[in-house]
Amino acid sequence: MAVFELKLEVSLAAAVAIEELLAEREEQRLMVLEDKPAARAWITGYFEARDEALEAWSALRADAGTIELPASEPEVRELPDADWKNSYKAHFKAWKFGKLNWVPVWEKETFALPAGEAVLWLDPGMAFGTGNHETTRLVVERMVSIAGQTGTAGRVIDAGCGSGILALSAVLLGYRDVAAFDNDAEAVRVSEENAVLNDLAGRVEFYVGDLVTGLAGRQAELVLANIQADVLMRFVNELCASVAPRGSLVLSGILSQELERVREVFAAVAAGWRVESRVMGEWADLTLTRSS
Structure with missing residues (x-):
């Protein structure tokens, strides 16, 4: 054909x-x-x-x-x-942050992993992400920083997991209780395949769900959501409610010109939470941390 x-x-x-x-x-x-x-x-x-x-x-x-x-x-x-x-x-090229490396699987035979570091092998195919986009990098870099500051004893939820990069990266960082969901069953299937590719099968609980059903009855010390800004704002209550005491909510998929509006919407619900943000290219993240 x-x-x-x-x-x-x-x-x-x-x-x-x-x-x-x-x-x-x-x-x-x-x-x-x-x-x-x-x-x-x-x-x-x-x-x-x-x-x-x-x-x-x-x-x-x-x-x-x-x-x-x-x-x-x-x-x-x-x-x-x-x-x-x-x-x-x-x-698609290999990239890294801290001690984590994200490397296309076709470089597996030639990539030299530095001592003490970890690698996530990625096969984009025609629908699988590599994390090259700023929205993913912002979350990964924030997650690495949070792990360095607070440790990896807490739970992680990746809301809208897409290709599974963030959830599997959390496992490589040392998190043991990681759950990830997407409203697209194909995304969940690809995420599970990528877990197998990295010998991480069963290390993440992947499941189908949206921002209501996927978060229902769940809380975590680290909640990740790399989704469009309008969707994030629409489900502000569900996302904030999913953050455990002293936990953090990391948001991405936000254009830099949308940042202040997203900040206002979340600050109104998460009153008293510490708020941080960064801009990378034309994109931004927003991290909110509960004080109690």
């Missing part, structure tokens, strides 16, 4: 806006790839027919509004089976 790859390089600013648009449209055929070290980004997708690829691009351009897309048309080319399965690999 022929596979056609659509690909067009865009600015990093456009990539951020396009990701938001694709999420709103629940678009499954197109995606944004980013190479942060090189400061480059692409719109890409894989289709069974050339016309199908061009139709998807036309629909995206029609919905783009004020997003500054290149004037040029995307390249659409037919790929041999082996090529399309491996074409995404060029966009």
Whole structure:
């Protein structure tokens, strides 16, 4: 069966806006790839027919509004089976923070793990995240810092686990009681596969749930939620209620221009909690810590 790859390089600013648009449209055929070290980004997708690829691009351009897309048309080319399965690999690189390393699985034979450090092997495939995005990095870096300050004796909940990167990283940090859920059963399946890939099967309780059912009856000393800002604000009560005394809630998926609004919404519910935030590129995190 022929596979056609659509690909067009865009600015990093456009990539951020396009990701938001694709999420709103629940678009499954197109995606944004980013190479942060090189400061480059692409719109890409894989289709069974050339016309199908061009139709998807036309629909995206029609919905783009004020997003500054290149004037040029995307390249659409037919790929041999082996090529399309491996074409995404060029966009993903190993990265680390503290003593944790996140490394594409195809580098397993060549990657030299420094003594005393841990590695999470990642296979993005066509739907699996690598953590290259700032939203994931903000949470990972915050989680590593919290573990260094308070230890890893507490419970962890990863709300909206996606590919399982955050939950499995928590295990590598030393957390023993880790739960993670997503409202997409496919995300939960991929997360479980990635646990197997890293010999961590059974170390995380992965399950299907939303921000109501997934958090019902649960609390943790560390709650992670890398989700869109509007969703975070809509479920502010559920998220804050899931944080155990003296625990922390780490939020990401927040555009920097949305940060103050998100802070206001959560501060109104979490009165008296310590609030911290950072900005990375065009994204921000927000961490709230209960005093009691």
